[in-house]
Amino acid sequence: xxxxxxxxxxxxxxxxxxxxxxxxxxxxxxxxxxxxxxxxxxxxxxxxxxxxxxxxxxxxxxxxxxxxxxxxxxxxxxxxxxxxxxxxxxxxxxxxxxxxxxxxxxxxxxxxxxxxxxxxxxxxxxxxxxxxxxxxxxxxxxxxxxxxxxxxxxxxxxxxxxxxxxxxxxxxxxxxxxxxxxxxxxxxxxxxxxxxxxxxxxxxxxxxxxxxxxxxxxxxxxxxxxxxxxxxxxxxxxxxxxxxxxxxxxxxxxxxxxxxxxxxxxxxxxxxxxxxxxxxxxxxxxxxxxxxxxxxxxxxxxxxxxxxxxxxxxxxxxxx
Numbered sequence: 001x002x003x004x005x006x007x008x009x010x011x012x013x014x015x016x017x018x019x020x021x022x023x024x025x026x027x028x029x030x031x032x033x034x035x036x037x038x039x040x041x042x043x044x045x046x047x048x049x050x051x052x053x054x055x056x057x058x059x060x061x062x063x064x065x066x067x068x069x070x071x072x073x074x075x076x077x078x079x080x081x082x083x084x085x086x087x088x089x090x091x092x093x094x095x096x097x098x099x100x101x102x103x104x105x106x107x108x109x110x111x112x113x114x115x116x117x118x119x120x121x122x123x124x125x126x127x128x129x130x131x132x133x134x135x136x137x138x139x140x141x142x143x144x145x146x147x148x149x150x151x152x153x154x155x156x157x158x159x160x161x162x163x164x165x166x167x168x169x170x171x172x173x174x175x176x177x178x179x180x181x182x183x184x185x186x187x188x189x190x191x192x193x194x195x196x197x198x199x200x201x202x203x204x205x206x207x208x209x210x211x212x213x214x215x216x217x218x219x220x221x222x223x224x225x226x227x228x229x230x231x232x233x234x235x236x237x238x239x240x241x242x243x244x245x246x247x248x249x250x251x252x253x254x255x256x257x258x259x260x261x262x263x264x265x266x267x268x269x270x271x272x273x274x275x276x277x278x279x280x281x282x283x284x285x286x287x288x289x290x291x292x293x294x295x296x297x298x299x300x301x302x303x304x305x306x307x308x309x310x311x312x313x314x315x316x317x318x319x320x
Contacts, residue, residue: 020277020318021079023064024285024292025052026309032066033308034082037276037317040294040306046082049075054096054139055314058121059103064316065121067094067108074108074119079318089126091117096180096314098139098148100163107148107161109136116150116159118166128166132159140181140190147205151178151192158192158203172208174201182231184255191240193228200228200242202258212258214242214251221247230272234279239297241282243270250284250293252300264302266293271313277320285312 020037025048032052034044049068056065057079064077067090074088074097090097091110094117098107105127108117116136118128133152140149141163148161151174158181160170175197182191183205190203200214216226227245233255234240240253246269252262267286274283275297282295285308292312294304 020061020320022274022276022283022292022315022317023055023057023079024308024312025055025066025314027051027053027287027311027313029310031309032064032077032082033312035292035306035308040304042306042308044082045309046077048077049073053313054094054109055316056097056099057316057318058099059101059319061318063121065097065099065106067097067314069093069095074106076121086124088119088121088124089117090119091115091126091129095137096139098141100141101143101145107139107141107150107163109139109150111135111137111153114152116148116161130161130166130168132161132168133157138178138180138192140183142183142205143185143187149181149183149190149192149205151181153177153179153195156194156197158190158201160205160208170208172201172203172210174203174210175199175213179229180231182233184233184237185235186237189237191231191233193231193242195227195229195245198223198226198228200231200240200253214240214253214258214260216242216244216251216260216263218247218249218263221249229270230284232273232275232282234275234297241273241295243273243284245269245271246288248286250282250295262300264295264300266295266302267291267305272315274315274317276317283315283317285315287311287313 050070054067133155135153138151175194268288
């Protein structure tokens with residue numbers, strides 16, 4: 001087998017890319033839908049607890065973590081069998097979370113108690129509970145794993161937390177109801193979406209200074225419907241994609257000039273976004289139309305819509 005593989009490589013024959021899976025949390029359906037990352041066919045749908053929202057996967061792609069918000073726990077599933085392996089203590093009402101780049105620990109926003117809970121995914125023990133602002137939701141982590149950022153919806157701040165001391169080292173005021181925080185791959189910038197404020201703040205993580213605020217305008221769409229939520233940035237930082245909620249649009253932003261280049265029409269009430277590993281496609285969850293949209297990143301076009309469960313909210317793709 002090894003000799004045959006070597007022969008293929010030497011002959012220049014392209015080997016097929018490793019398949020990946022897309023996992024979508026369905027907030028009202030209390031399920032996770034699984035899609036084939038090549039065909040976009042639905043492979044499975046399985047129970048995931050009550051009101052699943054935040055969803056992520058371990059770096060090795062073997063474990064799926066789901067915030068079961070109304071169960072006050074994080075449920076862990078096998079990505080091949082879809083069986084529940086165990087649960088992790090999360091604090092009350094876990095909304096969103098982020099894994100350390102090493103795969104441990106997990107940083108969880110507890111909206112009801114104004115806390116960020118830090119949980120060891122191996123020992124299944126809580127390492128810390130960090131008081132933050134009112135209604136914490138968004139969670140982001142720097143690529144080097146030294147800073148976690150939490151956004152508090154009512155306090156309108158991005159809180160920078162030292163991952164060694166578990167202490168807040170910096171607070172940045174942003175616009176009303178921040179929902180998501182996303183670092184660039186090199187850690188030089190942080191994008192924070194403000195749902196009610198209608199902006200995305202571009203923040204210098206080193207100083208906490210807001211460098212720019214991205215605004216949005218679509219002909220025929222009321223300004224109050226342009227509600228930024230999920231944000232994703234390409235690895236090279238050249239493009240920023242922003243889910244604009246009830247406007248049913250995803251904004252395409254130039255990562256250098258911060259100019260909005262285009263608005264892509266997707267399903268109804270777009271929430272979150274996830275790239276495929278090769279960044280050829282971007283997947284959006286559309287809560288009110290019960291589907292996901294597949295965006296061809298290079299072409300800047302929506303190429304497919306796939307029905308999933310009831311009120312899809314979060315999405316994650318297994319690594320290749």
